[in-house]
Amino acid sequence: xxxxxxxxxxxxxxxxxxxxxxxxxxxxxxxxxxxxxxxxxxxxxxxxxxxxxxxxxxxxxxxxxxxxxxxxxxxxxxxxxxxxxxxxxxxxxxxxxxxxxxxxxxxxxxxxxxxxxxxxxxxxxxxxxxxxxxxxxxxxxxxxxxxxxxxxxxxxxxxxxxxxxxxxxxx
Amino acid sequence: xxxxxxxxxxxxxxxxxxxxxxxxxxxxxxxxxxxxxxxxxxxxxxxxxxxxxxxxxxxxxxxxxxxxxxxxxxxxxxxxxxxxxxxxxxxxxxxxxxxxxxxxxxxxxxxxxxxxxxxxxxxxxxxxxxxxxxxxxxxxxxxxxxxxxxxxxxxxxxxxxxxxxxxxxxxxxxxxxxxxxxxxxxxxxxxxxxxxxxxxxxxxxxxxxxxxxxxxxxxxxxxxxxxxxxxxxxxxxxxxxxxxxxxxxxxxxxxxxxxxxxxxxxxxxxxxxxxxxxx
Ligand SMILES: [Zn+2]
Numbered sequence: 293x294x295x296x297x298x299x300x301x302x303x304x305x306x307x308x309x310x311x312x313x314x315x316x317x318x319x320x321x322x323x324x325x326x327x328x329x330x331x332x333x334x335x336x337x338x339x340x341x342x343x344x345x346x347x348x349x350x351x352x353x354x355x356x357x358x359x360x361x362x363x364x365x366x367x368x369x370x371x372x373x374x375x376x377x378x379x380x381x382x383x384x385x386x387x388x389x390x391x392x393x394x395x396x397x398x399x400x401x402x403x404x405x406x407x408x409x410x411x412x413x414x415x416x417x418x419x420x421x422x423x424x425x426x427x428x429x430x431x432x433x434x435x436x437x438x439x440x441x442x443x444x445x446x447x448x449x450x451x452x453x454x455x456x457x458x459x460x461x462x463x
Numbered sequence: 464x465x466x467x468x469x470x471x472x473x474x475x476x477x478x479x480x481x482x483x484x485x486x487x488x489x490x491x492x493x494x495x496x497x498x499x500x501x502x503x504x505x506x507x508x509x510x511x512x513x514x515x516x517x518x519x520x521x522x523x524x525x526x527x528x529x530x531x532x533x534x535x536x537x538x539x540x541x542x543x544x545x546x547x548x549x550x551x552x553x554x555x556x557x558x559x560x561x562x563x564x565x566x567x568x569x570x571x572x573x574x575x576x577x578x579x580x581x582x583x584x585x586x587x588x589x590x591x592x593x594x595x596x597x598x599x600x601x602x603x604x605x606x607x608x609x610x611x612x613x614x615x616x617x618x619x620x621x622x623x624x625x626x627x628x629x630x631x632x633x634x635x636x637x638x639x640x641x642x643x644x645x646x647x648x649x650x651x652x653x654x655x656x657x658x659x660x661x662x663x664x665x666x667x668x669x670x671x672x673x674x675x676x677x678x679x680x681x682x683x684x685x686x687x688x689x690x691x692x693x694x695x696x697x698x699x700x701x702x703x704x705x706x707x708x709x710x711x712x713x714x715x716x717x718x719x720x721x722x723x724x725x726x727x728x729x730x731x732x733x734x735x736x737x738x739x740x741x742x
Contacts, residue, residue: 352619353517382521383615385622414625415599415692417633417699438626439507443514447503463622 300341305331308371309345312363316356316442317460319402325350326390327360329381342375343368348386350463351443388463399460400426405448407462423459425450433457472537473672475529476572477679478613479562480669480715482522483573486563487723488594489515490730494581507630511591514623521616523559531556542570546735564734568723572667574714576659578723582652585638585645589652592631593693597663599628600688601680609677632696639700646701653697654705661710664689669715 309328314320322328330346345364349357361378368376388407396406405426413419420435430452437447438461445458492512499505530538538551544567550557576594581587602624605617638649664686666674673679697704713719733740 349517349619351514351517352521352623353513353515355513382619383611385615385619415628417629417636417696437503437507438630439503439510441506443510443623447506 300333300343302331302333305333305343305345305368308367309364312360312367314356315359315363316444317399317402317404319398320395322347322360322364324392324395324398326392326395327386336375340375341373342377343373344377344379346379346381348381348384350386354443356442386463388460391460403427403457404445405457405459407460409462412462421459421462423448425453425455426457427455428453470672470676471529471533472541473669474610474676474678475526475533475541477669477673478522478526478529480572480667482519482526482562483571484577484594484598485515485519485522487571487573487726488577488591489513489519490726491577491579491581492587492591495587500584508587511627511630514620514627518616518620518623519563520559521619523562525612525616526562527557527559530562543567544570560734564731568719568727569717571719571723571727572669572715572717573719573723574659574662575711575720576656576663578714578720578726579656579659580722583648584634585648585652586656588631588634588638589649589656591627592635592696593653593656593660594663595624595628595631596689596692596696597660597685598624600685600692601682604680604685608679613678628692632692635696635702636700639697639702649700650702653702654708657705657708658711662712662714665712665715667715 306323306328309331310321310323312322314322314325327347327350328345329348330344332344332346334342334344336342345368347357347360347364357380364378365376389409391407399406403426405423408421408423422431423433424431425433425448428450430450432451434449434451435446436449436456440447440458444460444463446461447456448459449456489512492508492515495505496509496512497505499508530541533541535551535554539548542548544565546565547557547561547570550561550565576590579586579590599621602617602621606614606621608614608617635649635653638645640646641649664682666682670679670682674681694704
């Protein structure tokens with residue numbers, strides 16, 4: 293049965309989107325990241341369904357966004373859609389608060405310290421978060437650089453097990 | 464020309480002013496890619512370049528939308544670039560890439576500070592520090608713009624700029640309050656960059672017009688916040704603020720130092736030599 297003949301619900305589309313992952317952190321789906329803001333389903337005059345997925349970028353220059361948009365298209369093409377739109381919405385700006393608890397758990401298992409929300413002084417200097425090591429859970433860790441291999445991650449070093457690790461920055 | 468049309472042109476020029484600062488500074492910083500003093504700092508500084516380029520993209524996309532809504536006469540009067548004039552004459556719509564890659568130096572409205580060469584790590588840090596301190600307070604205010612798109616871009620960008628201002632401020636302190644040699648060179652870099660800071664907070668015609676519309680930011684208010692932040696970091700760094708510097712300016716009116724031409728030659732080469740090529 294083709295997609296045109298079916299009644300498609302938003303929930304169904306959300307479920308299909310759960311197969312799309314972040315290319316930089318492949319354990320996280322785009323739902324875990326909380327970047328899917330809306331799904332709109334429209335039926336055009338000739339009965340062909342059109343689906344619009346609204347996503348919000350994590351960082352302005354994040355190169356993963358193009359790959360994610362492509363992943364969304366591929367996932368929905370696989371379900372029989374032909375009219376697929378991926379829209380970017382800037383406001384409200386993405387925050388790590390939108391990351392699911394499941395996502396944070398997966399991050400830690402993957403070896404990346406998940407974001408922790410705490411009060412920060414935006415103009416503070418030389419301040420460090422007390423980020424626990426994802427391997428040995430020691431809190432004796434040291435910030436190496438606020439900037440990691442991708443915009444969303446900082447570099448840390450554990451003083452207990454001496455392993456370097458990445459921290460998904462609170463943003 | 465009616466007043467409302469005039470305002471749409473002013474808003475476009477205002478958007479380009481912000482976009483050009485982001486693109487040119489992002490390009491300058493990206494020149495460090497693979498050349499940073501240590502791996503972590505190479506990664507750090509190129510991350511900030513990526514943020515600036517990402518912000519430039521959002522702004523150019525918005526500028527292109529504004530441009531495409533103008534009438535033909537207004538479009539023709541905006542840019543000197545013959546490449547763009549030819550697209551306009553053909554009735555083509557412009558996109559973000561056309562604005563970044565096909566405008567000439569005179570069409571760019573970035574301030575002189577951002578086009579200055581990297582020279583060394585101290586000069587690069589000084590340029591970023593003086594600009595980040597401006598950019599942080601600028602985006603903080605622009606979040607309140609009556610223009611929803613500019614407000615949204617500002618809200619998004621501010622989060623990124625918060626990392627930039629911290630990074631560059633810490634480096635000014637690390638070098639200023641470091642060794643005798645690093646102190647001397649950091650001070651020299653601040654002194655030499657200082658002449659370009661007046662322009663950051665000088666109101667252009669577009670700044671004034673957009674402030675009156677509730678779209679733009681009052682740069683006079685930013686000036687005191689900028690001074691306060693810069694002074695506190697410079698003091699912490701055991702450095703001194705240059706006095707009696709003659710301020711250099713012209714970028715917001717399309718007049719530039721000789722450096723912009725070389726930047727554009729590299730930045731625009733592919734699109735100029737092979738129009739419409741894609742990676
Ligand atoms: Zn550890």
